[in-house]
Amino acid sequence: MAKRTQKSGATAKFGARYGVSVRRRAGSAIAKKSKFYTCPKCQYNKVRRQVAGIWECKKCGYKFTGGVWEPFTRASDSNSRVIRRGMEGATATDMTVIAQQAALDYERKLAEESSNDEEE
Numbered sequence: 001m002a003k004r005t006q007k008s009g010a011t012a013k014f015g016a017r018y019g020v021s022v023r024r025r026a027g028s029a030i031a032k033k034s035k036f037y038t039c040p041k042c043q044y045n046k047v048r049r050q051v052a053g054i055w056e057c058k059k060c061g062y063k064f065t066g067g068v069w070e071p072f073t074r075a076s077d078s079n080s081r082v083i084r085r086g087m088e089g090a091t092a093t094d095m096t097v098i099a100q101q102a103a104l105d106y107e108r109k110l111a112e113e114s115s116n117d118e119e120e
Contacts, residue, residue, distance in 0.1 A: 010034075032069040040064070047071055 010030040011023040018026075037047040039057040046058040055071040056063045067073040 029069050037071050 009027055011027045014023055014026070033049050036045050037055070038045050039047050039060060039062055041062040042057060042060040044057065044059045046060075047055050048058060049071075050056050050063075052068045053065055054063065055066045064071070066076065
């Protein structure tokens with residue numbers, strides 16, 4: 001009697017063991033670590049994983065750290081965004097808050113001056 005289904009892909013070596021969801025997660029992790037990514041320096045699609053967390057561009061030789069399975073994680077994206085904002089200076093929302101605070105301080109100063117004038 002012939003087989004009815006055939007296991008394929010990176011998780012074929014597991015056979016019917018460990019359950020479908022575990023094999024599916026393992027397959028996606030293996031696919032993420034094996035594929036090529038875009039280099040942040042030369043913009044070529046040549047970045048490969050060396051070891052866990054170390055990534056290297058095969059074209060320009062640029063080596064950098066990243067996630068275990070992917071070179072760019074959500075945390076690294078948000079960290080780079082925060083660093084970029086800090087280097088560029090205050091954002092538009094920061095400037096709005098500063099302007100509002102300055103307006104409140106000016107109003108307080110005017111109110112104090114008018115109360116001082118009334119007392120005299």
